[in-house]
């Protein structure tokens with residue numbers, strides 16, 4: 001099954017100094033259960049790409065489909081509703097809510113979408129090795145533990161697509177490997193397609209496919 005399809009995606013920004021072309025025509029397909037690593041120098045458009053794929057920003061041109069449906073034709077309301085169920089986001093600025101417990105943070109996307117289960121949230125926490133921390137508040141968690149909660153939260157609605165922007169960027173080697181391994185394992189077992197941006201060539205090798213961005217194009 002196709003999780004994501006991208007057709008001739010282009011995006012740029014109008015700046016005072018002129019137009020900045022960030023993405024110059026990307027096309028690729030991601031299958032369910034497949035993990036795609038996106039590598040590329042800083043400023044090559046990786047975060048921009050993830051924002052477009054998540055429907056958080058509208059591309060200058062080109063088409064993005066979640067499964068078989070093109071998202072370009074959806075209204076903002078419909079897009080937001082679909083995103084909350086179909087897309088799991090693991091973004092650096094997408095913090096855990098400090099006033100909610102670990103378990104509540106994992107259940108939150110489902111609660112917003114009106115369909116959640118404490119049992120499956122607990123089982124996700126168990127799978128990222130945090131069953132003992134269900135009642136804990138984020139402030140007492142380590143960086144690696146917080147990213148594991150973010151991982152469980154992103155998968156809590158059984159999304160067809162997970163978008164992760166340098167999810168291990170702030171972690172030490174051991175925790176980076178642990179979190180990355182869990183992301184791959186959960187994606188494979190849940191059948192979610194994953195696009196993960198990373199700077200780490202070693203981690204990228206563990207995924208099913210690698211895409212390199214340079215000057216707004218896929219170079220490999």
Ligand SMILES: Nc1ncnc2c1ncn2[C@@H]1O[C@H](COP(=O)(O)OP(=O)(O)O)[C@@H](O)[C@H]1O
Pocket residue numbers: 013020022040041042043044045046047048049
């Ligand atoms: N909202 C914006 N307005 C103008 N320029 C932007 C905006 N967002 C990103 N850019 C520019 O687009 C380029 C790609 O940025 P980004 O996608 O964050 O790169 P990466 O994540 O690969 O480091 C950079 O030159 C950045 O300055």
Ligand SMILES: [Mg+2]
Pocket residue numbers: 046047048165
């Ligand atoms: Mg970035």
